[in-house]
Amino acid sequence: MNRLRRKVDKYLVDWKNSEDRLPLIIKGARQIGKTNAIRFFGKNYYKVFIEINFALQPQFKTIYENGFIVDEIIKNITMKMPEVEIIPNETLIFFDELQECVSTATSLKAFREDGRYDVVCSGSLMGINYKEIESNSVGNKEDYIIHYLDVEEFLWAKGYKEEQIEDLYNHMLNLTPLNNTTYNTMLNNFREYMVIGGMPRIVNHFITNKNYSGILKMQKQILLDYEEDITKYAAGLDQAKILNVYRKIPVFLGNENKKFQISKIKDGARNREYIGVIDWLSNAGIINISYALEQASLPLKGNYNPDIYRLYFADTGLLIGSLDEEVQSDLRNNNNFNTYKGAIYENIIADMLVKAGYDLYFYKNDQKKIEMDFFLRDKDSLIPVEVKANDNSTYSLNNLIDNNLYSDIKYGIKLCNKNIGFNNKFYTFPYFLAFLLKRYLKEK
Numbered sequence: 510m511n512r513l514r515r516k517v518d519k520y521l522v523d524w525k526n527s528e529d530r531l532p533l534i535i536k537g538a539r540q541i542g543k544t545n546a547i548r549f550f551g552k553n554y555y556k557v558f559i560e561i562n563f564a565l566q567p568q569f570k571t572i573y574e575n576g577f578i579v580d581e582i583i584k585n586i587t588m589k590m591p592e593v594e595i596i597p598n599e600t601l602i603f604f605d606e607l608q609e610c611v612s613t614a615t616s617l618k619a620f621r622e623d624g625r626y627d628v629v630c631s632g633s634l635m636g637i638n639y640k641e642i643e644s645n646s647v648g649n650k651e652d653y654i655i656h657y658l659d660v661e662e663f664l665w666a667k668g669y670k671e672e673q674i675e676d677l678y679n680h681m682l683n684l685t686p687l688n689n690t691t692y693n694t695m696l697n698n699f700r701e702y703m704v705i706g707g708m709p710r711i712v713n714h715f716i717t718n719k720n721y722s723g724i725l726k727m728q729k730q731i732l733l734d735y736e737e738d739i740t741k742y743a744a745g746l747d748q749a750k751i752l753n754v755y756r757k758i759p760v761f762l763g764n765e766n767k768k769f770q771i772s773k774i775k776d777g778a779r780n781r782e783y784i785g786v787i788d789w790l791s792n793a794g795i796i797n798i799s800y801a802l803e804q805a806s807l808p809l810k811g812n813y814n815p816d817i818y819r820l821y822f823a824d825t826g827l828l829i830g831s832l833d834e835e836v837q838s839d840l841r842n843n844n845n846f847n848t849y850k851g852a853i854y855e856n857i858i859a860d861m862l863v864k865a866g867y868d869l870y871f872y873k874n875d876q877k878k879i880e881m882d883f884f885l886r887d888k889d890s891l892i893p894v895e896v897k898a899n900d901n902s903t904y905s906l907n908n909l910i911d912n913n914l915y916s917d918i919k920y921g922i923k924l925c926n927k928n929i930g931f932n933n934k935f936y937t938f939p940y941f942l943a944f945l946l947k948r949y950l951k952e953k
Contacts, residue, residue, distance in 0.1 A: 511717065513548060513709055514665045517655050521550040524651075525627065532617040532628040534607065534646070537655035538794030538823065539738060540731060542709040543631045546655065547603050555627070557600040558595060559586065563609035573612045573895075579623040597625040600879045607632035614646040621649045633738075633793075657824045658945040659709030659864040666696060666716050678945050681938065685914060686928040692939065696926065699941035703857050706826015723797060728830025731770060735795060741825050743789060750786050755899045758796065758820050759831045762852040766800075768873075769820045778818060787820070797859050799869035802884065805909060809870055809884060819871060825857040831857075843948075851898040855882055858896045858924055858943055863949040879905045887950045893919040897925035903935070910934050922946070 517535070517611055524530050537543050544670075551558035561569045572585040586602075594817070597870045602620075607630045620628045630650075658666070661674060677695070680687055685696070692777045705715050709772045711727050735943070739755065740748050753774050761769045771778050790796045800818035822828040859869055862883060872893075883894040895906045911934075921935035930937040938946075 511656065512545065513542070513662065513713060515655070515658070516544050517546045517653065518550065519540075520589055520686065521546070522554065523630075525550075525554055530627070530651075532630065532646075532650045534630045535653050535655055536652060536794075538657070538711065539633045540708060540734070541655055541794070543603055543655055545709070547631055549607075551601040551603055551629075555599060555601040557594065557596050558603065558604060559590070559595065559600065560603045561586070562605040563613070564606035569617065570610045570612070571614060572839060577616045577619040579619050579626070582601050582619070584624070593772075595626070596769060601629060604628065604630045605626060605632075614650075615764060617646045618649040619696050621932065626762045632879060645831065646726070652880070654794075656780070656864045657826075657860075658712055659707060659751075660699065660861060663702045663707065666712055667698065670821050677942060678948065680929055681945060681949050684888060684929055684936075685933050687939075694908045694929060695941045698920055699939075704829055704855065705827065706824040707860075708824060711826060724826075725830060728826055732827055732830050742750055742793075746785055746789055750783055751789060753784055754783070754784055755790060755795065758822060759828060762818065762828070762856065765850065766913075767819045767855070769818055770903055787818070790820075792909075794823055797823050797863045797869060797881070799859060799871050802870050803880070804871045805874075805879075805884070805891065805893070805915050805918065807824065809868065809886065809891075821856045821859040821869075823860060823863070825853065825860055828856050829851065838891060851896075854940065855896050858894075858940065861943045861945070865944060867947065869940055877908070878900065879908055879910060881905055884952060885922070885946065890914075890919040893918060893921045895923045895935075897923060900925050900927055903934045906935055 521533075524533055534546060535543050547600070548558075550561060551560070554732075563570060569589060572589070573580050575581040575585065587593060587595060599730045604610070607613055608708075609632075613630060617628065617630075620626060643746050662676060677687070686692075701715070704721065705711050706728070708731060711724060712730075714727065715721070722870070736752060736755070739751050743751050754769075755822050757774050758769075759865060761767060761773075771780050771783050774783075787796075787798065792799050797820070798819065798820045800813040800815060802813050804812055804813060810934070862869060862885070867885060870884045872884065874880070881893045882896045885894055893906055893909045895903055897903070904925060906923060909918050910921050922944055923937045924940050925937065927937050927939060929939070929942075
């Protein structure tokens with residue numbers, strides 16, 4: 510299997526070159542490429558690379574039996590690995606499956622103070638015991654969350670170069686439409702990404718075989734693997750409730766308002782009975798949560814209702830895998846599949862925004878018949894973002910921009926199957942450029 514270039518690669522090199530680096534914990538959903546990235550980094554940038562997997566090598570859990578003095582830990586590691594020579598200042602120690610040995614989090618303070626050895630830890634967000642690991646390592650580590658491959662990483666996998674992506678960005682910056690060849694090719698790439706998602710193994714399979722054969726089967730297997738992991742790792746919570754929410758996400762996305770309602774999961778179910786369930790799925794990297802704004806105004810984080818939200822799959826490929834087999838074919842052929850077409854486009858834009866570092870918020874005012882999919886912001890204004898599966902009317906977007914009641918809104922963004930443009934009220938960008946929005950809003 511070919512190794513895919515990832516954005517975490519650059520982050521790791523920058524971390525190594527930082528004089529004040531702390532021990533690093535790389536978190537992410539399962540099967541997302543954490544171990545592969547760290548292993549590649551360790552083998553290529555250090556003279557000595559030591560990998561310890563606490564799930565596969567439980568015998569290493571005893572390396573802390575003499576306490577957390579670094580020399581004692583190193584001595585116990587070399588006792589179990591006599592063939593390895595650990596060299597100060599030239600060694601990376603990689604502790605994998607951190608959730609299986611929480612004592613490792615306690616050791617990070619000792620490694621930080623000692624300073625002779627670089628330490629990277631990794632664990633599944635699904636399995637990490639947050640409270641215990643955070644309390645044991647606070648102030649002595651930095652965190653990095655790795656996501657499924659984003660659109661830019663997918664383009665890298667297909668062979669696109671930095672200068673080609675930079676050319677796309679320059680068209681955005683200068684508001685110049687793309688030529689037909691570029692537009693249609695990028696739209697085709699985007700639709701491929703929508704179908705297969707960003708799971709590294711699936712992307713690699715697609716790139717290698719150059720077709721969709723076997724993709725749906727792989728997606729459905731990952732969905733089943735996640736269900737199995739929920740039953741394994743959801744300690745302290747009702748696993749049946751987590752599974753119930755997890756399985757109902759496609760149902761609510763298919764509804765017109767897409768709002769997730771606990772009361773409709775099970776007769777008589779109440780929000781208080783599901784406290785922690787939604788957060789667990791989000792912390793596990795399986796879902797993205799979009800919260801309802803009370804008002805279409807700033808600030809975003811102080812202006813939302815935590816009890817009203819929409820749930821999206823963190824990987825659109827898994828949403829496709831959860832639907833009828835015909836949906837994948839319909840999407841590939843750009844056929845209409847009723848309400849789900851809008852849901853899939855909305856899900857992938859939510860995914861792209863989260864990977865760019867945004868939190869998700871939406872707004873719905875039934876009285877004024879206004880509904881907006883997402884909101885971003887620049888230095889001093891709130892920006893409504895409308896996602897259109899079809900290029901139809903933009904009543905809500907126009908209303909939010911034109912109405913004096915929404916004083917924080919100066920302009921908007923429409924994402925659809927349409928070339929780059931600006932009509933003095935909102936910018937129009939094709940879906941596939943959404944991964945560049947954060948840079949655009951910062952630099953424009």
